[in-house]
Amino acid sequence: MDFSPDPTTVARHEQLAAFMDEHIYPIESTYNEQLQAAPERWSPPPVIEQAKAAARSQGLWNLFLPGSDGAGLTNLQYAPLCETLGRSPHIAPVATNCAAPDTGNMEVLHMFGTQEQKEQWLAPLLEGQIRSAFAMTEPGVASSDATNIETSIVRDGDHYVINGRKWFISGAMNPQAKVLIVMGKTDPSADRHHQQSMILVPRDTPGVNVRRGMTVFGYDDRDHGGHAEIDFVDVRVPASNLIGQEGSGFAIAQARLGPGRIHHCMRLIGIAERSLELMIDRAAQRVAFGKPLAEQGVIREWIAESRVRIEQLRLLTFKAAWLMDTVGNKGAHTEIQAIKIVAPRTVEWIVDKAVQVHGAAGMSQDYPVADWFTQVRTLRFADGPDEVHKNALARHEIRRRTSNV
Template identity: 60%
Template sequence: MNFTYSDKVKELQQKLSQFMDDYVYPNERLYYDQLNPGERFASIPPIIEELKQKAREQGLWNLFLPESEYGAGLTNLEYAPLCEIMGRSSIAPEVFNCAAPDTGNMEVLARYGTEEHKKKWLKPLLNGEIRSCFSMTEPDVASSDATNIEASIVRDGDEYVINGIKWWSSGAGDPRCKIAIVMGKSNPDAEKHKQQSMILVPLDTTGVTVKRLLPVFGYDHAPHGHAEIEYKNVRVPAGNMLWGEGKGFAIAQGRLGPGRIHHCMRTIGAAERALEELCKRVQSRTAFGKKLADQGVIKEWIADSRIEIEQARLLTLKAAYMMDKVGNKEAKAEIAMIKVVAPNMALKVIDRAIQAFGAAGVSEDFPLASSWANIRTLRLADGPDEVHRRAIARYELEKYK
């Protein structure tokens, strides 16, 4: 395995880092200041559209989507260091049109959508004109086992009728969110992993109701948000079905592989930024007669953080390499491993940084608290740690049967 970055990637790294320094970091505070305090989900901070335009002009746009005519022609391995840079700021992924859940949804549309789907939904998503959400998780079942999904998708002539309650449909609070990919059961009597289907549901369809937006540790993540959505006798054309009836579980596995590793790439960037902030802070603060940087325990924090980040990065690169060489399905063990490792690593690094900052670390004056809260969700999103560990153990045991 050769993880050396090509000249193309190095050039993009330099351009991306410079863009972050020039435009993203200086405007993070402005982004949140521009959110309407009374109607935080009703409008979009103008600065985000300005930054998106600048990024597109500089060719820093749609850098994901390997093996696709719609992306930048980068492999997963090439995209990894770029995605990491974006992960250093909560607003950056959208600036470059590389934000979840849109990236995963665009991959689904590119792989499984019809030409009509691509024209109506994929193209506007690629252009950054609209946003999307992914409705899989349900409040009444253990959704970590996707076969538990109970929302129904029933054929009725030239239409499908959808009924069910979904929650944690991230992105549905955004006024630009126009389309949902909904997972439900279309044939409860079929073989276990062929009961589910995925279907496209425009959010303005009759019967679609956003019941509430769910905060995360008190953060509402406006204007993106995480919605509880009711689908009540929602009718959409039969042509909105993705790939075909019974393909929902297969699509989910294909979608979540890249989605999981993208989360890990971004998480490493967040950990790197936290370590940088920690190092700067402890060299500028004095307690008990010497700088915090001279305290032995602080040095241990810094050393452990560097070791853990490097380990996680190498495992991420290996998983990306495997995805490129043998495909997402064959790389499932590596993807599962990094999905466990990266968030847990980042939480430890960020926690140390918070401790070094003292009370300031848990305030909104610095990005550490919100970063910790956001990354803590990744131990649940796209499958909880326990499910991935179960899968890893199963893959390992199969070697010795």
């Protein structure tokens, strides 16, 4: 088990770090200014297109996707790159076409889409010409159990008709989001894990009614397209829009969530590293009770503890990525669950300490740590809440132990 970066990873990382220095960090303030001044509330700031063009010209594009459609990197090779993208989490992933939910949707189409679906939707997504959304979560049920999903997908001749309500549909408020992958039930009488299906729904289809944009801890999350609450009222799409087979939705969701979960964790390490840097900078600049904060014992304890936790987190992330490459996502299931449990909580603790060191400024818009705190806290729900992963992980451990006794 050797996590030393190979020459490909070293070269790519050096290239990406230089790109961040030249094209991402310098535009962060401009990005925020344009975001607030945008004439259309949910439109992305114009400066992002400049960053996308620069990334594309340098080949820093679709780094997340293995094979010929992407950059051809393994999960372990992508891990340090994704961490670096996480240092500017609202800009860098979008600029390199490595932002959720598009990454997961592209992976679904890459793995399960028909040739027609790939030509119509995957190709423009890979080119960064459009954005997309993934519609799974519902307000009326506990969506942490995906088998609870109530949205109906009913066959009617050569079409399917969709009815239901979804919410917290990330990216769906963005006018560039042209297609949604919707999860619903095609056969409520089937086995509970074979009731669901996934289907492609163009956003401009009649009956797709956006009720509102959802806030997250008071933020509208405009920077990644907002989170929509959507009613699907007699939405009719061609039967050819079905992804895979009827009843395969749950299995496709699990295939989609594996890489998505670890990508979130990779980016979180970047947030943690930058939060620690800001914490140290602030502690060195501020004086309290006659000496800099950096000389206060409790602050030094937070800094030391942050470094230890980051290193632990990175090693577990690398191990999960390595296992995904060597034994597959199913073989890495335990490690993926473990990293999804520990990463948001660990980084939440680090960002919280960065907020504390910044004092009142840490809660303001003048520093990114307040925004990062809400983003990290949200990830304790995204792709499954902590409790679901803990339960599944414990069940696996118990089964493994009892089967060997």
